[in-house]
Amino acid sequence: MDEEELHTTAAQRLRSAGLRYTGSRRAVVGVLARSDRPLTIPEILGEDGSLAQSSAYRNLTELIGAGIVHRIVAGDEFSHFELAEDLTSHHHHLVCTRCGRVADVTLSDELEASLDVALAKVAEQQGFHAEHHRLDVLGLCADCARTEEGVSR
């Protein structure tokens, strides 16, 4: 999906909820679309200094409600935001436990299929209604791994 189509889709989804696709919201969606990883509020604001922090949070809340954006709670720091998977593609995250950075990764379709089947089964056994899964790899990003070495030396 190219960025133009993305904006059209986003506008439609907001519109059907009685909301407007303003310049601010378009800017937020654009920033997320151009990133190859989920971003925090400070990162999003950094790209567009004209938006108030509260508006960013509010816009993201509306975008999440409209199914355009997804929120990732990685740790104690800021939440990370990314476009919903139906606007991009199914993927997972490498989460750095030291600096909180999040990167995207994908798995093979076969493994994903096996996972879906297995998870649906165990969920059902507990009467749980599974909607989707979240698979993150925790560890150290390249930068932090380097620093860690330096520290321990």
Next chain:
Amino acid sequence: MDEEELHTTAAQRLRSAGLRYTGSRRAVVGVLARSDRPLTIPEILGEDGSLAQSSAYRNLTELIGAGIVHRIVAGDEFSHFELAEDLTSHHHHLVCTRCGRVADVTLSDELEASLDVALAKVAEQQGFHAEHHRLDVLGLCADCARTEEGVSR
């Protein structure tokens, strides 16, 4: 591992960090050991009303540092705490997106092995040092699914 052995192990790990295994800490570990799912601070305090909230947080921080407890950040609400996997067994979580409740589930060893291999590979491609993975199923627990039906009727 029975609870007695668990306490012995916990005491050793704290001791080697120059920390003490006090009654409070033993109580917290006991509560987590007797639960079949990760608990929040209010839930932990509910079981033992004599412990101050700040002490609970501090104890959990020390227990995490000593590798005895693991923290789960599920959503916006309270963090959930459980015993570290080497004291229990590798498992995953069903997270209710409505009430925040977390339940434990396990997958087959074969699937886990496939996952580990695949994740290690994609992580390495980005210079990321993988430590462990986290796989959660998001959806509605049995109770919330029931209520949801009631609401929409």
Next chain:
DNA sequence: ATGAGTGCAAAGGCTTTGCATTAGG
């Protein structure tokens, strides 16, 4: 004009921290 969106500042809510006191080894 009418209601959604925005900015600023203040409030919320979970978690952490300072400090004096208690207690573990």
Next chain:
DNA sequence: CCTAATGCAAAGCCTTTGCACTCAT
């Protein structure tokens, strides 16, 4: 005894909310 642990209260920090103003339709 000496230092870690505890309780209470206050502070921190990300996030949400109140309110008046602005802008889109």
